[in-house]
Amino acid sequence: MSFYLVIYHSLSHTVVWTANRNDPISESGQFRLSVTGIGIYDDSGVPVWSTPEFESGVDSLQLLDSGNLVLVNRVGDILWQSFDYPTDTIVSGQRFRVGGSIIGSKSDSDISEGDYSFSVSSSDGIFQWKKLTYFRLLMDLKSVKNSNRPVSYVVVNGSGFDMVSDPGSEVVVQVIMTTDVKSTDFRILKILPDGTIVVNRYTDKNWVTDFATPADSCRDPYRCGKLGLCAAGKCSCPHGFRVDPKTNTGCSFSNNTLSLPESCDKATSPKLNSSGEYVYVELGIGTKYFLPDFTTPVKTGVDISTCEDICSSDCSCLGFFHGRTSGSCYMIENDMGSITSSSETKDDDKLGFIKAIHSSPSHQSPSNSTKSSDIPIAGLILLPTSGMLLILLFVICMCRRILSNKAKASRKKLIIDSSEDLEMFSIAGLPVRFDHDDILIATGNFSVRIGSGGFGTVYKGILPDKTVVAVKKITALGSKGKKEFGTEIEIIGNIHHVNLVKLKGFCAQGRERFLVYEYMSKGSLDRTLFGTGPPLEWQERFDIALGTARGLAYLHNGCEHKIIHCDVKPENILLNDNMQVKISDFGLSKLLSPEQSGLFTTMRGTRGYLAPEWLTNAAISDKTDVYSYGMVLLELIQGQKNCAHVPAGNPTSTGLTETRIYFPLHALEMHEAGRYLDLVEPRLEGRVTIEEAKKLVKVALCCLHEDPSLRPSMANVVAMLEGTLPVWEPQSDLLNFLRFYGRRFTEPSMAGTGADAEVPSGFMIAPIDSSGSSVSPNSFSYMSSQQVSGPR
Template sequence: MAIVQVAYPLLFLLSLSFYTQQTTSSVITTGSSLSLRTNRTSWHSLSGLFAFGFYPQGEKYGIGIWLVGEPNNTLVWTANRDDPLVSSNATIMLTMDGELVVRTGLGGQEESLVGSELLEPVTSASMLDFINFVLYGNNSRVIWESFDFPTDTILGGQNLSEGKELISSKSSLDRSSGRFRIFMQYDGNLVACSVNHSDDAQQDGYWSSNTPGQSSLHLNLDSQGTLALRTYSGIYEKILAKHSSFSRKGGSTVHRATLDDDGLFRLYLHWLLKGDFSSSVVSVRWSAPENQCDVVKGFCGYNSYCRGSSDGAWCDCFPGFAFINESERHMGCWRSPNYEQHCGVEDANITSSITPLPRQDEATYRLRESNWELFLHGVSKDTLACPQCSSNATGPHKAKNCDRENTLVLIVGVSLGPIAIFCSLIAAFSFLLYRYRVHKYARLSTDSTLGPAREFTLQSFSYKELEEATGGFTEEIRKGPLGAVYKGTMPDGSKRVAVKRLERATERGEKEFQAEMAAIGHTHHKNIVQLLGFCMESSKKLLVFEYMENGSLADLLFDVERRHPWSERVRIALEVARGILYLHEECELQIIQCDITTQYILMDESRTAKISDFGPAKLLMPNQTGTETEVRGTRGYVALELQRSAMVSTKADIYSYGVVLLEIVCCRSNMVVDVSSADEVRLCSWVYNCYITGELPKLVKDEQVDMKSVERMVQIGLLCMQDDSEIRPSIKDVILMLEGIMDVPRPPCPTPLYCSS
């Protein structure tokens, strides 16, 4: 259940030697197998301390890696995590064809245990004492390792890099994906949140490392048991937990860091008895957050609240509610079946059962709007009006008890009267304020003088204000076909802005100005440039955007001195794709940007990529798949169907994104004439020819990069640039392929005219 770090010298030296030499005693050769029908159900490491194979889960079996121990093994990795279970007739095989598969029954269906990550057949495998299961290709080269695909644990020598995550298990018995995740943001912040929430640490995270702005960080648990965030260069380091000496002697220590099923991220130490790997002493050395009840967004379900501390926490139901599942209290509560009992029932025995709630400092309430309504209605109408019955009173005592309780209800009701009146006044005031604002906004939206500026969330500026803000439009940032963009400062001096001025009062310019306002005025996403305001005075038309500190992506890619490292470029590719996903599938109106280029992808002060320039954009109504409106775009980025004035669909943006993706890989423009070979002039044809001839290193020259990642991005880029729009993937599939979740099919030649045979 955790990823473990070996910290003892003997095993370290043994495993290091084994890693390089593959001694015959632990080498798993092709043709080897594990079967639940035999006693051979796992492959062990050289020390015998770690194992890969079948483990029991209920009446079935999972496949994973564990730390051998008694009374229970400690799982650190699970294969096929969300569909892990197999029956007792299953077999794990390292086939003669070089594949690691699980087969169910004789001649049954085979399923790969490592996905489609392998670029060549497996020649052998090993379970290492680094708690890493590896597959080797030719020349004993590692071609796959479990370290690259963590589940809920990391261990020594294993990094959790940017964009990677750990997901808790559902429980200690169910190893499938659970309710919590911890992930490395691209801004360097390590964030824990519920799997149902977004990646915004400020809004949805219940814990973070507080390291935003430190890009290229990774989480690492080193061989000494120190858990830290580090840069690969070693310039920056933030230690989360440092190894402390362990008093016991004569044994070995193993560390693991696990996101447990309760949402806490813990660092464990296992002390292993010398000469006896079946026994160990386990202790928690560090956890985050410190208090279990800080996991407020997901720990306790509806109609319940959390009580306790770092030493232990539990969920309790509000009065009048019962647990949905007593053994799984975090699932929340529902209205108790005994909630409707009445005092007048014959032979019922009454005592006061008004339950006091814990004080604010003793409990952290996990309330949502619906919970407040349920709870308040329950107290005022049921619990107070008719206290619950018990068996502590019989016969004549019944009437006295009821009288006492009715008196208590009256007292409580009178005391709550002023509070109820006060709450009613607040509610009435809020309603009137709401109606006033709705009426005001309705008048704004119907004001014909505003034209396309009906979006009342945007600020309206006068021309004079923007002229002063830009110093008379003196500092030009960039120039477009219809106008220029100038650097400015908000009139109140609060922030810098970019002011786009329409300089040609043409029909096309008017249409694009209105289109840009209509499109970007409906958006709010971290990878879309934010529109702040506008100016419309006669022929003077200006738009005010957030200022992008680091210019365009083209500036960063094509300037050797400013060029991003590979990991940063991969991040940028994903950010652009997520911005397009928002436009295509998450907006109220579907937006086709129609001109996605590296010139119009801008970089803010933290080098986050944001899509800009929505002048050519087209808006589609729900259920509308395309439009025949004429489209302009930048040469080299425009899809073939647009050049033929065909139907405009989201696939046009996919084509443009494919061009941008190849530019990100190669750090060169789509069209270059100053090259040594005519084949290199057009980026698409050059990349495809390098791909089919196995010469991908040419694309990145001397840069130290992960060639698997390069190949994946090249394949995706070529798929996006297919002349046939039906072959191009959706942006959602593009993201899944970039993240390695979906397999990337082998792309055909995008444009046969430009591809060599």
């Protein structure tokens, strides 16, 4: 039996990526993950596949919601990703970049690399057989070129199959698809063993082909085998040839004394100077070969005799085509494919000639039998996505004693000394336990304060190995025991995702609790977004939105213990020097003491981001985070707080004096009017397209639907942003409550007289009817920020 490391689409039983496709291992082989990367070894311990060397050590292996397998270092930087090394499939949202290629399998039963490949150039998609071009994407009638800008990557998503240019994400080449796509559908681009590129869509438990090219099966350069003649999809043999009796595929010379010469490596074999040992069999007018359409002639302005001499002197030459009008000479070297029948004799005047040698039938070389094998594939790693489950199959059978005694001895343990209950307990692996003295030294006795929040104050620290960290001093845990605290830390510390701040360690001494996180140099999003510096570019805002969505989707569905953040806001979205997004404070609600956890069932969060269900005693779910995310997304679009005082003269202002605006209502009204660019921060004028703005506004409004069950999941939000799922249409009747909140916010009675005037959170305890009107609006009041925030 043969075993592979693969990523697997479980719903359709489809392999979408394979590591060791050319080197399967036996049941005694091994898969190893170490600080140097991934390695696959045969039963003798010889490596058959591995990731490249890295400048820094590997901290973790992660399978992202997109289906991307990544290796990250201790600071969360991606060292390697499977998306950069596709095999025969591109999944929805994956960027297939210029210079990359996907290679078809040998057959449906043999997943090793075959002869067909598809690559991306700066202007087109290139189809090749044995590294010889035979088709281009723009030759397909459904491919439309929109621009002359250079192509950066190919992406397949809910809208189709596009070749895109960066920066700007301009679609250079678009493949037209008219099929209706459901929100649960999932698309892939795949090269089949016969060289056909297909865009398949998984819908209603079946694969449907939305696009396939080349549409003409005779474009396949090996459709009818060696020297077979393809016409209207049917195979026969050219005049003077017959079906090869030895292989029963392809064609050989009808004359038993003639045979095809064996090709050679012309770089190492001597050239033959005599042409007397070869004869050339003409294919006849009306036959074509794919090669002359995609290569330049080796010589022009010559006669057939000269072409023969060139071919005869080159042992790799198997034949040639000669242009009768131009005198061009095209060589067929190394491999011989199928011939096609052509009726375009007026435009194509090339004549083909096949090199032959005299030999007896008994001397002809038998063809090699085709390898075939049954491929069992096994493994198990679950991956939640929108409407699908990707599994990483890397259970390589019977990997014996992966952890040696030495590895066990080096495994880090956490020992927590409980003076309260005189118990000791340990947690294997990270995060690390720090002593209180370690925290004091690292923070310089808490000398550099970098932030604060509902749970405590954050200080900058430097560990002995010079690693910069953020140390959060927890002040809201009451009398929570060390053992219970340590158990929760184990859960949170073992959650790893590129868009979640990594918990590096903790300290529990007496009644003091500290959490040690990776340091994010640019701080929180609110500083960059609402600050006085240069505005974030639109692509940066989009990347922040997507990274935040991916992190939340992982918390909700990707880790063993589902976590609802409950306080999604710009202050809890951190950025590093590379503008990589990481969500902080996730899971801290799990650390609430018993007396405080009771408050969690009633209200928690930050004014301005709270979902309506907090105020109605409805069940709190992951859709509560979705609502808060929608509010953050609106702030990303406009570059200011949702509840704001707009100075006179601002494009959003309606008069000569300061205007109070509730931006979610403004966004709803501009959506209904189709004026999406009016919502974008004015400093980005001219740098954002209406389609880019429309996409984010619609996603944000869908997240704000009053009924939690009608909001998209964060996995769906990711899919909509990535383009693998069509953007949902916001339902105005589910957003009517915003009209009431907006009116209340802008009423003169709420205006106040100074900077400290009470500003409503946008939420209140009151019934609202289906039209968005309140019942007895004067019978209830707004909550203060302290009341709304709860145990922060």
